[in-house]
Amino acid sequence: MSDRDIGGFSTSSLEWIPPHISSNPTPADNTCGHAQFHGNISIQLPANRPDVQRTGFAAWRTKDRGYTIFGKSLWDIDPYTFLALRIKSDGRKYFVNLQTESIVQTDIHQHRLYAKRPGEWETVLIPWSEFVRTNHGVVVEPQREILRQSLRTIGIGLTDRVPGRFKLCIEKMWATNDLDTESVSQVSSNGKLHLKTKYGNHISWVEENEHKTPTL
Numbered sequence: 668m669s670d671r672d673i674g675g676f677s678t679s680s681l682e683w684i685p686p687h688i689s690s691n692p693t694p695a696d697n698t699c700g701h702a703q704f705h706g707n708i709s710i711q712l713p714a715n716r717p718d719v720q721r722t723g724f725a726a727w728r729t730k731d732r733g734y735t736i737f738g739k740s741l742w743d744i745d746p747y748t749f750l751a752l753r754i755k756s757d758g759r760k761y762f763v764n765l766q767t768e769s770i771v772q773t774d775i776h777q778h779r780l781y782a783k784r785p786g787e788w789e790t791v792l793i794p795w796s797e798f799v800r801t802n803h804g805v806v807v808e809p810q811r812e813i814l815r816q817s818l819r820t821i822g823i824g825l826t827d828r829v830p831g832r833f834k835l836c837i838e839k840m841w842a843t844n845d846l847d848t849e850s851v852s853q854v855s856s857n858g859k860l861h862l863k864t865k866y867g868n869h870i871s872w873v874e875e876n877e878h879k880t881p882t883l
Contacts, residue, residue: 668726669706674713675722679706684836694787695755697838704823705834723830728764728822741768742818747842749792750821755836758785760827765798768817776813777801780823788838792846 669677682703687696710723732740744750750763761780776798783789795815800807804826821840825833 670709670722670724673719673722674716675719676709676711676713677707677723677725678709679704679725679727681727694784697755697788697836699838701755701836701838703834703836705832707832708825708828708830710828710830721828723828724824724826725833726764726822726824726826728766728820731819739768741816742842743816744795744813744818744842745815746844747795748844749794749842749846750840751843751845752780752791752793752840753788753838754780754782754791755788756780756782756785757834758782759825759829759833759835761835762824762826763793763798764820764822764824765813766819766822767814768819769814771802771807774800774802774807788836792843 669675669679671677680703682705684697684701684703686698686700688698689696692698704725704727706725708723708725712722713719732742734740752763762777763780765776767774767776778793778798780791780793782791795813798813800810823835823837825835
């Protein structure tokens with residue numbers, strides 16, 4: 668999905684890339700198949716849509732899991748501490764988006780997807796507890812933790828509004844309790860994360876005693 672749904676000019680695709688077979692693989696190669704999220708960001712506004720004041724985004728998410736004889740099928744991540752992602756990033760400011768079976772269906776829990784080695788494959792760990800509750804890109808108060816027993820979808824979005832091409836490769840995503848300190852993404856307290864409170868203040872994550880927590 669992209670702003671083309673509202674008349675914008677950004678494009679995006681999610682494609683399957685077969686495994687790369689090589690006798691001497693480089694850090695940029697992947698011997699497993701992976702998904703490639705790519706396209707082009709445009710901030711051009713549609714001439715015939717005066718109601719559209721902002722464009723320049725693209726995103727994807729997993730499909731709903733459907734129903735079983737026991738009801739709606741959801742993911743239960745309660746036994747796990749982290750969301751792990753095996754990615755190769757181009758260094759742009761992506762967000763991980765989570766939807767749960769909450770009362771407000773448009774609520775999304777978000778966290779920046781930090782990559783330490785753009786252009787190379789790496790594993791990123793994000794604590795479930797650090798996701799921030801938002802609605803239409805604005806932080807919602809009061810903050811609540813994710814409903815861990817009723818996760819509907821996981822997705823990734825790009826909302827930095829920087830015109831040009833983008834590409835993010837994803838080999839896999841999974842819930843885990845294994846903390847590999849070499850894999851945890853570096854959280855910078857200097858960058859603006861494009862999430863705002865209702866007062867217009869930017870959200871940032873800062874390091875404190877080597878634990879990364881969101882600051883509102």
